[in-house]
Amino acid sequence: MAFFANEQKLTIAMPKGRIFEEAVHFLQQAGLEVTAELQDSRKLVIPVENARLEFILAKPTDVPTYVEYGVADVGVVGKDVLLEEERDVYELLDLQIGYCRMMVAGLPDWKPTEALRVATKYPKIASRYFREQGQQVEVIKLNGSVELAPMIGLADRIVDIVSTGRTLKENGLVELEHICEITTRLIANRASYRMKSEAVDEIAGKFLEVIPGKK
Amino acid sequence: MAKPLGFEKPLGMRDILPESLAKQRHLEWALRHCIERWGYEEISTPSLEYYDTVGMASATLTDRMFRLLDKQGHTVVLRPDMTTPIARVVSSLYKDVPLPIRLFYQANVFRAQEKEAGRNAEFFQTGIELIGDGSVDADAEAIALAVFCLRAAGVETFRIAIGHVDFVDGLLEDVIAEEEVRQQFRQYLHERDFVGFRQLLETVAIDSEGKKRLDALLRLRGGKSKIAEARELAGDGKAGRAVETIASLWEALEAYGVTDDLLLDFNLIINLNYYTGVVFEGYAADLGSPLLGGGRYDQLLAQFGRSAPATGFAIKMDRLLTVTPSLRDQEPKRILLLYTEARRSEALAKAQQLRADSQVVVTRLVAGKAEIMAESGQGYSKVICMTEQEE
DSSP states (O other): OOSSSSSOOEEEEEEOSTTHHHHHHHHHHTTOOOOHHHHHOOOSEEEEGGGTEEEEEEOGGGHHHHHHHTSSSEEEEEHHHHHHHOOSOEEEEEOOOSOEEEEEEEOTTOOOOSSEEEEESOHHHHHHHHHHTTOOEEEEEOSSOTTHHHHTTSOSEEEEEESSSHHHHHTTOEEEEEEEEEOEEEEEOTTHHHHTHHHHHHHHHHHHHHSTTOO | OOOOOTTOOSTTOOOOOHHHHHHHHHHHHHHHHHHHTTTOEEOOOOSEEEIIIIIHHSSSOGGGSOEEEOTTSOEEEEOSOSHHHHHHHHHTTTTTSOSOEEEEEEEEEEOOOOSOTTOOSEEEEEEEEEESOOSHHHHHHHHHHHHHHHHHHTOOSEEEEEEEHHHHHHHHHHHOOOHHHHHHHHHHHHTTBHHHHHHHHHHSOOOHHHHHHHHHHTTOEESTHHHHHHHHHHOSSHHHHHHHHHHHHHHHHHHHTOGGGEEEETTOOOSTTTOOSEEEEEEETTOSSOSEEEEEOTTTGGGGTOOOOEEEEEEEHHHHHHTSOOOGGGOOOEEEEEEOGGGHHHHHHHHHHHHHTTOEEEEEEOOSHHHHHHOOOTTOSEEEEEOGGGO
């Protein structure tokens, strides 16, 4: 029997990386048929034939792009990516998994400089945040190991997501300012939200039932 | 920026090659044929307009417009839409023409784009404006005509979502006292951020009844049954009147027989602060972005000095092109006529005779047999040789 009562096939974009395992576990709890293939495969497109579902495994930052262009109907993605990418998609549900914080961090003995330099994987979030604080900063975009930047003198501050704080501590950095909380969201394409409204509602309903603290 | 290379075009600009253009023209013809039968007349307006008139009144944001200076030093814009120029015409050249006025257009409009694929800076629209009729039946006419246009164009599966700006506004006014907070809620709906909407809902100091009503707003999307649900949420004020408008609109649309292609969506927000009543947006299967958009804009005409209610819609032709069947088998047959200098008059007369008979004929002068042998005739349904060697 099909997972969906209707005949609408749904394509779901899933983020590989930080929140993947937790997201797959969430899908299983919600009663979606998640094959072993999804977890182990190197394939990027994985159909679940009898459930009229199809998964696209994507880099997290690309999930909102796929959904905006409509090649995926819905997607599972962190709020950090949504804030950075500013895509035109529906943000339907807070799945309350993949919890972390967007922080400003730096060395504890740091002294203010004339032009604050900020290293981050999230240039838009960083610029917007400091602008709201009434501070003009120079943002340097990095693609990983952002914690390095203050240690080697590339930047005064970093803006990054922190979950346990261990990486920061191990690199001698301290959390200085809290920007916002980050959780994982269910997003939907503008047209799919209407054209496949039943299928989108059904999956959102299944998800809603297993969101922690929402029962 | 580096100097452009020979093949490059300004950001968002596109060439339309014969095959696509033939299809676009065919679709335009089908739409025109449909629209004209509803009594709409075609209008054309200039590509350039003053920023201070059309630019200021347009729903398009200023930073999305192409702005330049004319020789007199005025700021002019490449028209960002056709609705605003039409409002200008109706209030000036057409000011003595009695309302209602029905106009349509097939034209290109311009919007400056950020760097990304799939977003055109110049795109073609087919649209209609029904000016001077504020009734629900005018709203119904616009929506029904949109449905018939999509059918005429051959779009197989589509849906048009319908909402009303006063429903959201009225409900927010009922529940939330401060305009600033209401604006935040509107902004979340506009950004389609339901999570943000719910989070804000948890922090505001209102009773649980109010919270329930606003939360239910996010789920008010579906068929006719949603009207009753909306009525329960709305109360008697502005939101209640909006529900009654939608209810009577739905009846009119039932009379048109188009409700199977429609969807009610009470949290639909298009273009904050521009539309004033019923709004709608059309989608097609396998197309990620809306195909058409429209609604009631009763404030625009007044900005040009002729206050009048109005409604209309525009279809994006580039998107319509991707969701309609290919034209390939309808291609006209082409005949290639080869001739030598000696038989030129005879050959060209023959070509004219075939063309008069609606055939497509391409003629070419050839020097001799070798050239004729080299011609493969590819791309033609038939090759005719008119040369001395023939006899």
